[in-house]
Amino acid sequence: MSETMRQLLTAKIAPRRSKLALLALVLALAALLLSGAQTYYARSAYSAVSDSAAEMGDFIRATNRDDDTEDPRLQLTVEELARRAPTLRTGTLQAWWAGEEARRVQRLEALAKRQALAGDRDGAARTARRADAIRSGIESLAKFEQPATN
Numbered sequence: 001m002s003e004t005m006r007q008l009l010t011a012k013i014a015p016r017r018s019k020l021a022l023l024a025l026v027l028a029l030a031a032l033l034l035s036g037a038q039t040y041y042a043r044s045a046y047s048a049v050s051d052s053a054a055e056m057g058d059f060i061r062a063t064n065r066d067d068d069t070e071d072p073r074l075q076l077t078v079e080e081l082a083r084r085a086p087t088l089r090t091g092t093l094q095a096w097w098a099g100e101e102a103r104r105v106q107r108l109e110a111l112a113k114r115q116a117l118a119g120d121r122d123g124a125a126r127t128a129r130r131a132d133a134i135r136s137g138i139e140s141l142a143k144f145e146q147p148a149t150n
Helices: 002-010 019-063 078-084 093-117 121-136
Strands: none
Touching: 078 093, 093 121
């Protein structure tokens, strides 16, 4: 028995790595790299949006003022909001949403006109009321674009 033990101790047996352990190591490294890349891209996208959000926030705050002395040429119309609203990547959520709502108002008003031409006066009136309700919820809209309140 001692001879066998001596042979085992003197023999240089290299530890063999399991293929499964190597695969697990490679997968763990890949997950770590992908997580790091995702964090990098998220951080860079956040910084880009936060820079433009500050600019757009100033712009929206300027349009939300209740001053009657404000120049009406600087106020936004539905068409301008729909055409010039930023995307989520380039602007704030509020500015993007105002553009989406303006486009929705345009679609509803076009539908109301088609309904009126087709002879559906009640449907046109309902659709126009929906468009006015949405229009009144857009805060950055010019005063003359706001629907009249009864």
